[in-house]
Amino acid sequence: xxxGMCIRASRxxxxxxxxxxxxxxxxxxxxxxxxxxxxxxxxxxxxxxxLLPLDAIQRASAQAIARYxxxxxxxxxxxxxGPLADWLRHRIAxxxxxxxxxxxxxxxxxxxxxxxxxxxxxxxxxDVALVESPTYHLAVRILRDRPLKLIAIPGGPDGLDVDALxxxxxxxxxxxxxxxxxxxxxxxxxxxxxxxxxEVRRAVVALAERERILIVEDDAYRELAxxxxxxxxxxxxxxxxxxxxxxxxxxxxxxxxRVGWITAGRDLIARVRTCGVMDSGGGPNQFxxxxxxxxxxxxxFEPQVARFVETYRARRDALMxxxxxxxxxxxxxxxxxxxxxxxxxLPAGLSSEALLPVAEAEGVSFxxxxxxxxxxxxxxxxxxLAFTLYPPAQLEEAAVRLAQAMRRCC
Amino acid sequence: xxxGMCIRASRxxxxxxxxxxxxxxxxxxxxxxxxxxxxxxxxxxxxxxxLLPLDAIQRASAQAIARYxxxxxxxxxxxxxGPLADWLRHRIAxxxxxxxxxxxxxxxxxxxxxxxxxxxxxxxxxDVALVESPTYHLAVRILRDRPLKLIAIPGGPDGLDVDALxxxxxxxxxxxxxxxxxxxxxxxxxxxxxxxxxEVRRAVVALAERERILIVEDDAYRELAxxxxxxxxxxxxxxxxxxxxxxxxxxxxxxxxRVGWITAGRDLIARVRTCGVMDSGGGPNQFxxxxxxxxxxxxxFEPQVARFVETYRARRDALMxxxxxxxxxxxxxxxxxxxxxxxxxLPAGLSSEALLPVAEAEGVSFxxxxxxxxxxxxxxxxxxLAFTLYPPAQLEEAAVRLAQAMRRCC
Numbered sequence: 001x002x003x004g005m006c007i008r009a010s011r012x013x014x015x016x017x018x019x020x021x022x023x024x025x026x027x028x029x030x031x032x033x034x035x036x037x038x039x040x041x042x043x044x045x046x047x048x049x050x051l052l053p054l055d056a057i058q059r060a061s062a063q064a065i066a067r068y069x070x071x072x073x074x075x076x077x078x079x080x081x082g083p084l085a086d087w088l089r090h091r092i093a094x095x096x097x098x099x100x101x102x103x104x105x106x107x108x109x110x111x112x113x114x115x116x117x118x119x120x121x122x123x124x125x126x127d128v129a130l131v132e133s134p135t136y137h138l139a140v141r142i143l144r145d146r147p148l149k150l151i152a153i154p155g156g157p158d159g160l161d162v163d164a165l166x167x168x169x170x171x172x173x174x175x176x177x178x179x180x181x182x183x184x185x186x187x188x189x190x191x192x193x194x195x196x197x198x199e200v201r202r203a204v205v206a207l208a209e210r211e212r213i214l215i216v217e218d219d220a221y222r223e224l225a226x227x228x229x230x231x232x233x234x235x236x237x238x239x240x241x242x243x244x245x246x247x248x249x250x251x252x253x254x255x256x257x258r259v260g261w262i263t264a265g266r267d268l269i270a271r272v273r274t275c276g277v278m279d280s281g282g283g284p285n286q287f288x289x290x291x292x293x294x295x296x297x298x299x300x301f302e303p304q305v306a307r308f309v310e311t312y313r314a315r316r317d318a319l320m321x322x323x324x325x326x327x328x329x330x331x332x333x334x335x336x337x338x339x340x341x342x343x344x345x346l347p348a349g350l351s352s353e354a355l356l357p358v359a360e361a362e363g364v365s366f367x368x369x370x371x372x373x374x375x376x377x378x379x380x381x382x383x384x385l386a387f388t389l390y391p392p393a394q395l396e397e398a399a400v401r402l403a404q405a406m407r408r409c410c
Numbered sequence: 411x412x413x414g415m416c417i418r419a420s421r422x423x424x425x426x427x428x429x430x431x432x433x434x435x436x437x438x439x440x441x442x443x444x445x446x447x448x449x450x451x452x453x454x455x456x457x458x459x460x461l462l463p464l465d466a467i468q469r470a471s472a473q474a475i476a477r478y479x480x481x482x483x484x485x486x487x488x489x490x491x492g493p494l495a496d497w498l499r500h501r502i503a504x505x506x507x508x509x510x511x512x513x514x515x516x517x518x519x520x521x522x523x524x525x526x527x528x529x530x531x532x533x534x535x536x537d538v539a540l541v542e543s544p545t546y547h548l549a550v551r552i553l554r555d556r557p558l559k560l561i562a563i564p565g566g567p568d569g570l571d572v573d574a575l576x577x578x579x580x581x582x583x584x585x586x587x588x589x590x591x592x593x594x595x596x597x598x599x600x601x602x603x604x605x606x607x608x609e610v611r612r613a614v615v616a617l618a619e620r621e622r623i624l625i626v627e628d629d630a631y632r633e634l635a636x637x638x639x640x641x642x643x644x645x646x647x648x649x650x651x652x653x654x655x656x657x658x659x660x661x662x663x664x665x666x667x668r669v670g671w672i673t674a675g676r677d678l679i680a681r682v683r684t685c686g687v688m689d690s691g692g693g694p695n696q697f698x699x700x701x702x703x704x705x706x707x708x709x710x711f712e713p714q715v716a717r718f719v720e721t722y723r724a725r726r727d728a729l730m731x732x733x734x735x736x737x738x739x740x741x742x743x744x745x746x747x748x749x750x751x752x753x754x755x756l757p758a759g760l761s762s763e764a765l766l767p768v769a770e771a772e773g774v775s776f777x778x779x780x781x782x783x784x785x786x787x788x789x790x791x792x793x794x795l796a797f798t799l800y801p802p803a804q805l806e807e808a809a810v811r812l813a814q815a816m817r818r819c820c
Contacts, residue, residue, distance in 0.1 A: 049480030057483060057697070061471040070459030073467060073666035109519065112690040120526075120555055125535035142686030145530055256483035256696030276552035280522040285695040286666030287467070 039360060040398035042385040043367040045190065045340050051311060052254045053304050060295035064287070072290035076283025081107060084293035088247075088261055091296075096236045100263045104240075106272045109284035110260040111220055111246045114272075115183075116142050118244060118262075121271050122214055123148055123180045128172060132160055132184040134191050134343075134372030134379055136218060139183060143374075152375045153182070157334060159196025160184060162203040169211050181214040187230050188221035191372045191384035192343040193336025195231050205238040214268075217245040221339035223252040223305050226313040230338060241265030249292055251340070252305050258285060259292045316342070318392030319385065322399035328406050342385045343369075350409055352383040359405035364398045449770060450808035452795040453777040455600065455750050461721060462664045463714050470705035474697070482700035486693025491517060494703035498657075498671055501711075506646045510673045514650075516682045519694035520670040521630055521656045524682075525552050525593075528654060528672075531681050532624055533558055533590045538582060542570055542594040544601050544753075544782030544789055546628060549593060553784075562785045563592070567744065569606025570594060572613040579621050591624040597640050598631035601782045601794035602753040603746025605641050615648040624678075627655040631749035633662040633715050636723040640748060651675030659702055661750070662715050668695060669702045726752070728802030729795065732809035738816050752795045753779075760819055762793040769815035774808045 064072045085105055093099035108114035125147040131140060133152035143150055154161045186196040208215045217234045235245035248260035319342060320335050330347025346352060352368040369379030387395060474482045495515055503509035518524035535557040541550060543562035553560055564571045582589060596606040618625045627644045645655035658670035729752060730745050740757025756762060762778040779789030797805060
């Protein structure tokens with residue numbers, strides 16, 4: 001269960017939505033944190049519900065049925081709804097300078113579903129999957145639902161450690177193993193908020209091409225760029241077939257639409273489109289995808305993204321200011337140029353897992369850094385804060401509470 | 411790609427929806443059949459687009475946003491949208507006489523997605539999966555996307571062959587193997603349209619319980635009962651945990667909603683709710699599920715099902731009459747009491763695969779029986795006709811053309 005579910009439950013009637021406690025440790029801790037009144041939960045990595053374009057989506061869904069009729073309610077097409085694929089292809093061309101051919105893009109049920117599908121289609125039991133560390137912890141859960149060996153590749157402020165990646169691949173080859181994929185979030189990373197530098201992007205792409213490793217690029221945050229354009233995607237700079245780039249409307253429109261896309265090589269796109277689930281169930285949710293198509297065709301996408309960017313930029317700035325003003329000395333947090341998150345390194349000797357209960361007692365919560373390391377090694381000196389959910393005044397109060405908790409732990 | 415996609419493409423502008431030819435043999439043949447003007451494609455197993463409740467769904471989607479606000483556009487809950495789960499639980503109790511507890515039901519993205527998820531969660535690479543034969547051919551494709559050994563279990567007019575099932579399980583045990591699941595469509599079967607007899611249902615449930623094999627019951631057609639109530643589901647008569655029953659709104663509302671449900675044991679439901687995809691992506695498409703919730707809460711479900719039933723019953727009757735009137739002697743086709751399909755056994759010596767091109771030349775298409783046998787053994791003397799897509803007059807003309815093709819092949 002997503003952390004995000006918890007606070008929504010506390011705010012919008014858990015009883016009505018039958019939110020039930022779930023059993024894994026971090027879920028329970030989430031639930032307690034979220035259901036405790038007066039806790040600012042900066043662990044929640046999701047959009048502010050107050051910013052979701054309810055009216056525009058209501059209009060778009062009516063438009064979808066008026067415009068596409070029974071198409072909008074049918075099985076959908078393996079090629080995905082043409083109007084949405086078209087709009088996406090031309091937007092990608094305009095924003096990224098590379099036009100995916102019609103057979104280089106597939107509409108998906110969001111990044112999580114696309115990742116799940118890629119793992120089914122592109123890995124064999126026992127395969128090695130490489131995972132950037134730190135990385136999006138819930139993507140790791142999707143990988144763990146399969147019999148794969150996960151190996152963490154360290155990342156730094158400039159991006160993935162290319163030398164470590166190269167050495168590891170060499171060591172695996174000497175053992176007769178070849179990783180089948182590399183999962184990473186190179187742009188406005190979750191949890192660090194940082195972007196890989198250009199040389200790192202090019203080096204990782206070159207290495208993956210040479211070693212025939214599929215790069216699965218989670219590009220969920222591209223639209224949320226607060227200080228100029230996002231860097232080019234790995235897909236943009238890679239030769240055909242090296243990268244499967246996963247895009248989504250969850251951050252740029254609304255998570256509940258569960259609509260995303262993949263840009264990748266023709267062969268992989270063909271496999272995604274013709275796999276059993278697509279063959280039987282049709283495309284991903286046709287009603288939702290045609291609603292998103294109508295929304296985008298009618299020009300609603302850009303202004304809504306601009307609203308998100310403007311609001312989240314102000315919240316990011318407010319949180320960074322508040323941290324600088326209130327936290328005790330010794331912490332570090334690079335300012336993210338986009339996305340949802342700030343990655344805070346604590347003063348020496350302070351553990352984020354030890355800090356969490358103290359912080360929650362003070363009325364603020366976060367995700368301890370260790371959760372973003374698929375091998376559990378590292379991250380205990382860091383924590384992830386999301387700045388998207390609360391307005392500036394509440395973010396400042398959250399920082400005051402975090403500072404108080406840190407003082408109590410020192 | 412679904413057969414259904416093809417004819418929609420031909421009718422509703424293939425170009426606009428970017429329908430592309432796909433590469434596997436039967437898809438190409440589908441495409442040719444469907445794109446050839448004047449062919450009645452009784453191979454297409456999907457609802458008549460003209461019967462889909464466009465206005466009611468348009469109202470429901472507006473209602474969903476008005477009623478649930480940001481809930482309808484959020485990540486959703488691992489428990490699924492409470493209003494829809496509640497409505498389903500009480501409808502199931504009312505119709506089937508067994509009330510699933512709140513933790514015995516999960517909302518899914520339709521049966522295909524649910525099956526895909528169950529296979530991921532409930533099988534290990536190399537496991538044996540038992541498949542009723544004949545059975546829904548596209549479900550088999552979902553199973554084939556995994557490294558499983560599929561074994562066909564013969565079915566007859568009364569349902570699955572329990573003795574054959576029992577002997578096979580014994581033989582597998584002697585080889586040290588235990589099947590992990592049994593996939594079947596016991597009610598208004600696809601492709602035969604028939605229902606398992608009550609003794610068969612009870613015997614298969616008892617055997618599966620004794621041998622600890624999960625029965626995956628595809629219950630897609632339950633609502634479409636034309637001659638009295640559908641027989642009890644295997645889930646209804648089984649002890650907790652033996653059966654995972656997959657339900658769907660694709661046939662009773664619209665395929666494009668991609669909303670379904672699972673009723674199963676608590677442990678399995680908990681695993682479905684907390685697996686990686688659900689944890690990361692949230693519930694299945696929240697916007698679509700909340701739209702279906704509003705649609706059902708507002709009383710639109712029953713009258714629409716009644717419209718489908720009334721229309722499809724008349725079409726079934728018209729097709730059966732037309733077959734009896736026009737087909738040359740020697741064929742057999744039991745009248746289905748529900749669902750979408752009639753299973754026609756051809757006169758001795760006539761092969762459905764040999765008949766197909768001749769029939770398509772005459773302007774009628776169908777699915778050859780062999781496609782519904784996961785081991786490719788059997789079915790060549792039979793074919794599947796869907797009676798849902800065309801009005802009675804066109805069904806009669808289709809039967810006339812089929813009869814002409816049969817005469818040309820004899």
